Amino acid sequence: MNLLLAADEPMMLQNLNRYFSKEGYCVLTAGDGEQALELFYEHQIDIAVLDWRMPKISGVEVCKEIKKVSRTKVLLLTAKGEPEDERYALKAGADEYVRKPFDPKVLIARACKLTSGSSQLHAGDLMVDMEAQKIFRNGEDLQATSKEFQLMKYLIQNKGQIVTRKMLQDQVWGFDYMGDDRTVDTHIRRLREKIGESRIKTYRGLGYCLEDHPDE
Known part of the structure; x- marks a missing residue:
């Protein structure tokens, strides 16, 4: 946004x-x-x-x-x-x-x-409840961790746009985070397992994007 x-x-x-x-x-x-x-x-x-x-x-x-x-x-x-x-x-x-x-x-x-306009953000069958801090797929609570929720929140707010690993680090772990890209990659992999493998597309050398129309 x-x-x-x-x-x-x-x-x-x-x-x-x-x-x-x-x-x-x-x-x-x-x-x-x-x-x-x-x-x-x-x-x-x-x-x-x-x-x-x-x-x-x-x-x-x-x-x-x-x-x-x-x-x-x-x-x-x-x-x-x-x-x-x-x-x-x-x-x-x-x-x-x-x-x-x-x-x-x-x-x-x-x-x-x-x-x-609403405390809920939607992307296809996915729904992010901002107040409850939960992710749902077809109405089912995916039991997302805090970091997974924060990642999903940022991705859905920027749906259809590529976001870099650095942007995700800053938003989820903070501007002073001293870790490496592998931490982001690991959490993205776990998030994919819950929401669907093709929902988050990797753009090599650029970052990740939550697709509007995933190939599933």
């Missing part, structure tokens, strides 16, 4: 990038409104998190442009706290409005709520 993150504060941009990446989003970052719109038109964006005050083009103007041509969800960040500011943001098309300073975990939760 692609998330556009735009802000002119480098430290905030870096920190939020790490938070959102940890949640399984493919994050595209922009330092101003003009760059944000360029990325929006170059990529399929599922949600845009925009700082209101940005150089060149403000976040609220970027929001207006996005909403003119798409149904992409937009969350605006702002230091503005007056009720009329919030009304103006919502009138511009924003789906959510978060005031600074904010707790990153609250921001993540609100963004996830906009994009999920």
Whole structure:
């Protein structure tokens, strides 16, 4: 799932990038409104998190442009706290409005709520229950381990896209993990045994992909 993150504060941009990446989003970052719109038109964006005050083009103007041509969800960040500011943001098309300073975990939760629509993610006969942290196939609980669930969660959120071993390591074991690729390969093999061998395709030299239409 692609998330556009735009802000002119480098430290905030870096920190939020790490938070959102940890949640399984493919994050595209922009330092101003003009760059944000360029990325929006170059990529399929599922949600845009925009700082209101940005150089060149403000976040609220970027929001207006996005909403003119798409149904992409937009969350605006702002230091503005007056009720009329919030009304103006919502009138511009924003789906959510978060005031600074904010707790990153609250921001993540609100963004996830906009994009999920449901606590369940589906891929064919597979269902990932985000709240219960379980994987089901044709309604049967596959008794997945915590690591298998985290792998499946990331793969299904990026269904149809190749994800590298490094990306999986960062998402499941953390950015400071010092192990090697074989750990990822071992867990992928065990996950395949539960969900079906052909569901996760290996792309040599690149990584893995949860296929939309596996050959089974």
